[in-house]
Amino acid sequence: MTALVSMATRMRDDICAVGASLFNRGLTAGSTGNISVRLDDGSMIMTPTNACLGELDPERLAHLAGDGTHLSGDKPTKEAFLHNCMYCERPHAGAVVHLHSTHAVAVSILADNNPEDVLPPLTAYYVMRVGSLPLVPYFAPGDEALALAVKAKAGRHHAVLLANHGPVVSGTTLRDAQYATEELEETARLHLLLDGHRTRPLTPAQVDHLRRR
Template sequence: MTAILSEATAARDRICAAGKSIFDRGLTFGSTGNISVRLSDGSMLMTPTNACLGALDPARLSRFSADGQFLDGDRPTKESFLHMCMYCKRPHSNAVVHLHSTHSVAVSILADIDEEDVLPPLTAYYVMRVGRLPLIPYFAPGDEKLARAVEAQAGSHHAVLLANHGPVVAGGSLEEAQYATEELEETARLFLMLQGHRIRPLGEEEAKALRSRS
């Protein structure tokens, strides 16, 4: 029990530190976005509803049981199901980051993007940290259809982009999920900067080799 409590205390602090870093660098704003960590006993800690990621209180994070039941803390976000869907299909993932980051959302609104893989392989680190990025069709926040759509992709992809909404990224650790989300946002920014220009993305064989290393 002591080990679990110590693990939970450390996880609470890491969530708050990650949230402040993300907020301070303008990757989220207001009370948008949420972060979760899954502990070794399967229980989950998550940022609550209407919480600013830049001013989180470790003691007020929402806590869920391994089967997704809310246990205590502040009222949970209505987007908690996005995290649950990822954990359900990705047993080796221990953290999820969901943001409404500006450039990623902007890309999700563009017409004629590849819904099976939204962003081209512009850089090696994008391919290694994100891989392929499917677009999830638009559903209103909290809609059960959104949960089913995310769940359908989560087994094959640790990162998805919600149309007109933002990215959801899982990782083996909070740092892994955070860095992949940030790499996605920076690549989305590059993609928008390059609109109207001829580009030279990585070739399929180059991208395939990088994915095998990720």
């Protein structure tokens, strides 16, 4: 129990540090975005509803049981179901980051996206950290149908892009989820910068080689 308490304390501090880093670099604004970590007992530490990621208080983060029951702290983000969907379908996921980051959201609004893989494989690091990125159709925030749509993709993808909304990314650790989310946003920015230009994305053979690694 002492080890679990120590881990929870460390994870609370880490969530606040990651939240501040994302906010201070403009990857999330206002009270948008949310972060969670899954502890060894299956419970979750999660950012509260209507909270700014740049001003998180570790003592006020929500603590939820594995079934979503609110145990302590402030009320969890109203998008907690997005995190639960990822954890349910990905037993090795230890953290989830969801942002409304500008370039990723912009890509999610473009017409004629490939819904099975929204972004091209522009860099090796995108392929290694994100892989393929399916587009989840638009649903109003809080709509239970959105949870089902994310769940349908989460078993095969650790990152998804919600149409007109933003990315949801899981990782084995919080840092893994953070770095993958940042790589996704940077690739979305590159994709938009290159619009109208001839590009040379990685070939299918190069992508397969990276995935095998």
